[in-house]
Amino acid sequence: MGKAVPGLRTAFSRKPAPERRNLNATWCGEANVKAILIEKTADRPIASLGDVDESLLPEGDVLVDIACSTLNYKDALAITGKAPVIRNFPMVPGIDFAGTVAQSSNPRFRPGDRVILNGWGLGETRWGGLAERARVEGDWLVSLPEGMDLRQAAAIGTAGYTAMLCVLALERHGITPDKGEIVVSGAAGGVGSVAVALLAARGFSVVAVTGRASEADYLRALGASSVIDREVLTGKVRPLGRECWAAGIDVAGSHVLANMLSMTRYRGIVATCGLAAGMDLPGSVAPFILRGVTLAGIDSVMCPLPDRLEAWSRLASDLAPETLEAMIATCPLSGVIETAPLFLSGAVRGRIVVPIAP
Incomplete structure (x- = not known):
């Protein structure tokens, strides 16, 4: 339980x-x-x-x-x-x-x-x-998948499967633990929690973003290296901010995603899969044309079967049952x-x- x-x-x-x-x-x-x-x-x-x-x-x-x-x-x-x-x-x-x-x-x-x-x-x-x-x-x-029961599969669910699709997008872009920190917005939610755990298990240094300071211990227990307040990413968007992380996973959209892009390092990538903060993107093209940043859209609803099978296979091997249980x-x-x-x-x-x- x-x-x-x-x-x-x-x-x-x-x-x-x-x-x-x-x-x-x-x-x-x-x-x-x-x-x-x-x-x-x-x-x-x-x-x-x-x-x-x-x-x-x-x-x-x-x-x-x-x-x-x-x-x-x-x-x-x-x-x-x-x-x-x-x-x-x-x-x-x-x-x-x-x-x-x-x-x-x-x-x-x-x-x-x-x-x-x-x-x-x-x-x-x-x-x-x-x-x-x-x-x-x-x-x-x-x-x-072999080694997984139905309750675990449900617990992972669409949120966890989407998180795995985001991680795969980062890996296909060549992001490895030595490239730098990975930022995850909405980290205490369903997608964010699984993303933090998956990235930490692969050896990444994860910056967890949350609007709830009370969740800091929970996020560190999942493997987050540091926890920052959501306000860092909700303010006015600069065309280019200070380069902070190699990649990101975003569930929020709007100012959160725009700031995340502006603060991503040269040739980094941000995988986006949600719109909890809004459907707009109030940023500029500067991160894309001056730093070569990639914005990868993640759609879990109509995702082709081969990608689904890869994601679930990786979830079965990469997500520890005790981590999921937490x-x-x-x-x-x-x-x-x-x-x-x-x-x-x-x-x-x-x-x-x-x-x-x-």
Whole structure:
């Protein structure tokens, strides 16, 4: 069992969200699947927990019994309705899951196979992982790596897999530990925590950026060499700042990314994968044309299968189980709706696993 994340204990102990029953044809068919379902109303999307008619699961060639899902920033946006993440209603949120194949007409998988799914529109255009079952396209699935269990795979989830894609981008650019420090923004979050741990395990000196000074000990325990306040990267952006680090991983966007680029050394690289601070980039071309800095965009949703397989293979070998365990908090499916707003207030550390199967 993972350690409790600050700010989550109270949310988990509250009375579960009431179950919605017999409200429309989506709920309570002959074969039921317990799930979070988000429905569109005149005012805003409304999320509730109930029994969904299994016959309404999307078409696909593989049916999966979900063992664990997770709660991510994008899921929180969808559940709270704070951003237009969902493209089709009603929607089961959950951008990833780990589970066991129940039925398959796909030649790659047989019943009993243990699998992972990240992205491919789950929780946005396709019913996602915060449910007991999911029907998906087998070509989207990745087999569980040797030596990893389903809970660990879920704990890594989209956030950890994205972090590994960022690390791979840095390595392909020729960044090695002797080149200098690597800066990681949003370091106490899901992507940031895994990125810090992965880089430290490879021998890199990691500068962890966080807006929560209370997380300094946690970040050093993951392997960060130093911890700096987020304000260092949120101020006015200079065309070129002082050269500080060889590379960076950014989850924030906006001023954070622009400052990170301006402070990256000659021929360095910044891998960017998030927009927690905004979608804008208020910088200049100076880092690119005067220092040869590279900005690498990381998309985990539609990432090709070979890259996914490489990332998961590396996660299985590079991320120590005890390090992963230190990042994990557990939230029951009944606590997901009340916990989601904590992401948007910056109160979540590491990864939140949502156990589905007993």
